[in-house]
Amino acid sequence: MGETTKISVETTKTLPNSLKVAFATKDMEHVNAHFGGAKEFVVYEVSKEGFEVNGVIKTDTSKLEGDSKTEFKVEALQGINLMYCESIGGTAAAKVIRAGISPMKIKEIDSIELLLKDLVEMINDNPPPWIRRIMNIETTEDPRLARWVSE
Numbered sequence: 273m274g275e276t277t278k279i280s281v282e283t284t285k286t287l288p289n290s291l292k293v294a295f296a297t298k299d300m301e302h303v304n305a306h307f308g309g310a311k312e313f314v315v316y317e318v319s320k321e322g323f324e325v326n327g328v329i330k331t332d333t334s335k336l337e338g339d340s341k342t343e344f345k346v347e348a349l350q351g352i353n354l355m356y357c358e359s360i361g362g363t364a365a366a367k368v369i370r371a372g373i374s375p376m377k378i379k380e381i382d383s384i385e386l387l388l389k390d391l392v393e394m395i396n397d398n399p400p401p402w403i404r405r406i407m408n409i410e411t412t413e414d415p416r417l418a419r420w421v422s423e
Contacts (some may be wrong), residue, residue: 274289287319287409292326292390294349294373296357299419300328301316304381306394307360307368308341319366319407339363346371353406356387374402 276336296310305311313329327420331348342364349355355368368375378387381398399409 287317287321287324289409290317290319290354291391291395291406292316293318293323293354293388294329294352295354295387296355297384301385301397302381302383303378303387304355304357305358306354307345307357307364307375310345311356313352314351314384316384317393318388318395320392321390339420342367346373349373354391356384367404 280335292315294303294313294315296307297312297314298304298310300314302310311331313331315326315329315357316323317326329348333344336344346367348373349368354371354374354376356378358378358381360368360375362376395403395407395409399407402408
């Protein structure tokens with residue numbers, strides 16, 4: 273059977289209303305692994321204030337067959353809100369989404385740090401409704417609200 277290891281990082285800093293974001297990686301610095309082939313996912317907490325590493329999820333699916341590999345990885349990522357990967361198949365993406373994780377497929381190998389900075393900027397600028405909901409961000413600045421009030 274496959275083996276999963278979750279390595280947690282001790283911290284004194286708390287990031288209120290944060291997202292848990294996992295990155296499929298081979299080197300802990302770049303998103304450079306396919307979801308199905310990823311042996312490690314580095315996990316960060318991301319909020320309006322910034323980001324910090326939360327841990328590493330190591331998955332070994334070498335002894336598993338077919339769909340059980342995907343199910344194993346999805347279970348290992350339980351509690352993650354966003355998961356960045358180089359690529360992911362349609363069936364795997366559907367299972368990830370059903371587990372409450374939003375898969376984010378990148379177009380080319382990218383630095384995890386740059387993706388985190390972009391994510392913090394988006395959260396502070398105008399996050400989409402599904403990010404607002406996860407992070408408990410009030411939607412008082414949504415321009416559609418004024419329209420709804422005037423009707």
